[in-house]
Amino acid sequence: LEEHIVAEVAWASCCYVDWTGDDAYAHGPGRQLLVETARYWASRIRVESDGTAHIYGVIGPDEYHEPVDDNAFTNVIARWNLRRAAALIEAAVDGTVSGDEVRHWRDLAGALVDGYDPDTGIYEEFAGFYDLEPLIIEEVAPRRPIAADLLLGRQRVQGAQVVKQADVLMLHHLVPDEVEPDSLEPNLRYYEPRTAHGSSLSPAIHAALLARARDYGPALDALRIASRLDLDDLTGTTASGLHMATMGSLWQALVFGFAGMRPQRGRLLIDPRLPPSWGALEVRVQFHGAHVRVRKQRGTLLIRADAPVALTLDGTLYTAGPAPLEFRRRGATWEVVT
Amino acid sequence: MIKVLAALDNSAAARPVLGMAMALGRLLGAEVEAVNVTEDGVGTAEACAQRMGVPFSIISGDPAEQLAALAADDDVVALAVGARSRPIGRRPVGHLALTLADMVDKPLLLVPPDTDPPDRLHRVLIAMEGRPEKARTARRAMQLATAAGLELVVVHVDDETTIPSFSDQVAHETLAYADEFMSRYCSGAPEARLELRVGVPANEVIAIIESEQPDMIIIGWRQDSDPNRGLTGREIVNRSPVPVLLVAVTVESGPVPDPVLPAP
Numbered sequence: 001l002e003e004h005i006v007a008e009v010a011w012a013s014c015c016y017v018d019w020t021g022d023d024a025y026a027h028g029p030g031r032q033l034l035v036e037t038a039r040y041w042a043s044r045i046r047v048e049s050d051g052t053a054h055i056y057g058v059i060g061p062d063e064y065h066e067p068v069d070d071n072a073f074t075n076v077i078a079r080w081n082l083r084r085a086a087a088l089i090e091a092a093v094d095g096t097v098s099g100d101e102v103r104h105w106r107d108l109a110g111a112l113v114d115g116y117d118p119d120t121g122i123y124e125e126f127a128g129f130y131d132l133e134p135l136i137i138e139e140v141a142p143r144r145p146i147a148a149d150l151l152l153g154r155q156r157v158q159g160a161q162v163v164k165q166a167d168v169l170m171l172h173h174l175v176p177d178e179v180e181p182d183s184l185e186p187n188l189r190y191y192e193p194r195t196a197h198g199s200s201l202s203p204a205i206h207a208a209l210l211a212r213a214r215d216y217g218p219a220l221d222a223l224r225i226a227s228r229l230d231l232d233d234l235t236g237t238t239a240s241g242l243h244m245a246t247m248g249s250l251w252q253a254l255v256f257g258f259a260g261m262r263p264q265r266g267r268l269l270i271d272p273r274l275p276p277s278w279g280a281l282e283v284r285v286q287f288h289g290a291h292v293r294v295r296k297q298r299g300t301l302l303i304r305a306d307a308p309v310a311l312t313l314d315g316t317l318y319t320a321g322p323a324p325l326e327f328r329r330r331g332a333t334w335e336v337v338t
Numbered sequence: 339m340i341k342v343l344a345a346l347d348n349s350a351a352a353r354p355v356l357g358m359a360m361a362l363g364r365l366l367g368a369e370v371e372a373v374n375v376t377e378d379g380v381g382t383a384e385a386c387a388q389r390m391g392v393p394f395s396i397i398s399g400d401p402a403e404q405l406a407a408l409a410a411d412d413d414v415v416a417l418a419v420g421a422r423s424r425p426i427g428r429r430p431v432g433h434l435a436l437t438l439a440d441m442v443d444k445p446l447l448l449v450p451p452d453t454d455p456p457d458r459l460h461r462v463l464i465a466m467e468g469r470p471e472k473a474r475t476a477r478r479a480m481q482l483a484t485a486a487g488l489e490l491v492v493v494h495v496d497d498e499t500t501i502p503s504f505s506d507q508v509a510h511e512t513l514a515y516a517d518e519f520m521s522r523y524c525s526g527a528p529e530a531r532l533e534l535r536v537g538v539p540a541n542e543v544i545a546i547i548e549s550e551q552p553d554m555i556i557i558g559w560r561q562d563s564d565p566n567r568g569l570t571g572r573e574i575v576n577r578s579p580v581p582v583l584l585v586a587v588t589v590e591s592g593p594v595p596d597p598v599l600p601a602p
Contacts, residue, residue, distance in 0.1 A: 147505035240514035
């Protein structure tokens with residue numbers, strides 16, 4: 001089963017809390033959801049005699065390979081789920097979850113293997129991925145995106161290093177603080193050429209990640225595919241329904257990827273990327289109830305909000321409000337103008 | 339009165355060609371006339387036409403040029419010829435048939451000599467290779483076949499150049515794609531059934547012919563002297579065990595405009 005979805009539901013719940021600051025939800029249904037999903041993982045993880053913890057027999061986001069053991073995405077997002085639940089309970093003890101249980105979650109999270117190799121900076125997608133046929137779909141397919149399972153056959157794809165959609169890389173998109181620092185680019189270089197993008201969700205997520213890596217040409221190519229999916233009926237099935245998840249991923253590509261916006265420790269982190277071919281990028285979001293407008297132009301960044309909003313920019317804390325907060329690029333850092 | 343022209347040579351193919359021409363004529367509401375332009379005698383061809391009560395005439399000259407000229411008449415809606423002369427001569431399809439395929443812009447029915455023609459056509463396959471745009475090739479044929487109450491099986495084969503970009507949820511997508519495909523390109527054929535395949539188009543089409551056992555298959559035919567183009571159609575013609583109705587497709591401008599087939 002694609003059990004990673006358990007943690008992704010928890011992630012979505014936390015994402016809602018982090019963007020809205022909805023404490024009533026966070027300490028009500030949100031807390032219950034986080035606790036129960038953590039308990040699920042605690043029941044699912046197996047600890048071997050050497051002390052390492054594993055999740056066997058899952059399907060990762062890369063649906064071309066199933067079942068697999070220790071799928072990096074599943075293990076890391078399960079680890080995130082356990083740690084996030086532990087942090088929530090530790091911050092607000094209410095007697096419903098024992099200290100022993102929370103410590104057990106943290107122990108399991110710390111023992112979970114994730115396939116990361118510090119020498120290469122690459123996560124192995126699952127145990128044994130490197131032993132599969134080294135087939136680089138970028139080189140063998142007539143084009144991408146392509147449904148590689150239809151092109152090569154299900155069995156061949158299952159036995160090869162051909163990835164349907166972002167799997168390891170989905171970690172860098174969803175839980176960037178849970179992966180090793182500076183591991184985006186090596187994993188992007190390794191996995192993107194091996195990815196068929198045979199899921200309509202794949203192009204926008206890669207657009208976001210490529211933008212983060214400042215690889216703007218491929219980022220815009222991928223963004224274009226995602227944005228035209230239903231307009232150009234690229235699947236030949238649009239009449240039966242729009243691809244709403246692709247539209248969601250397109251929004252994520254623009255906000256998380258190009259605008260570099262995400263909540264972090266109660267503040268709104270902003271780290272925009274503007275492709276050379278774009279004159280400006282403007283994003284409007286709500287953060288903790290405030291309407292925030294972020295406009296990035298060549299060399300300048302303008303932020304305003306209709307209520308005070310705590311921001312992080314280049315590691316520095318700011319508070320945005322109705323008066324425009326303007327920054328100018330000075331070398332590698334942003335310098336406040338007003 | 340519209341008519342189907344049956345080109346009979348003096349071979350074992352004469353009876354199947356005439357029989358299929360008559361079945362096609364019933365479908366189209368057309369009379370059938372038989373003609374012989376070959377120089378190998380007329381005994382078998384003439385006897386066959388007489389036996390089946392079909393007007394028969396003999397003309398002389400280059401067979402391909404003469405038949406093409408006859409087919410160009412406004413009242414001729416289709417031309418039937420033998421795919422080859424003898425049943426044991428399985429492949430390839432005969433020179434006359436291929437020459438006519440590239441010369442005649444009316445539907446051309448190529449009939450294998452071992453065909454056992456039905457009185458009426460019941461099941462017809464329409465093969466659509468590649469991108470759905472090519473499905474327009476046979477839209478008129480579909481409308482006609484549906485009006486005539488035929489069981490219509492549409493075969494669409496994706497090869498590596500047209501294979502879908504995405505396969506999110508195969509079970510859902512296959513049905514959705516089939517519904518959309520039929521709505522767009524087979525709107526005149528609500529009862530038609532779509533067979534979706536992925537693979538080498540000619541192989542897949544022949545496999546479906548063998549499993550479905552149709553009375554006839556309809557394919558688009560690229561009238562192009564370049565031997566490297568239209569290879570799938572040529573391979574189907576060479577290998578098909580059932581009669582093949584070729585619908586001409588121009589090289590640059592898509593399907594030949596109506597009338598490809600008369601209105602039902």
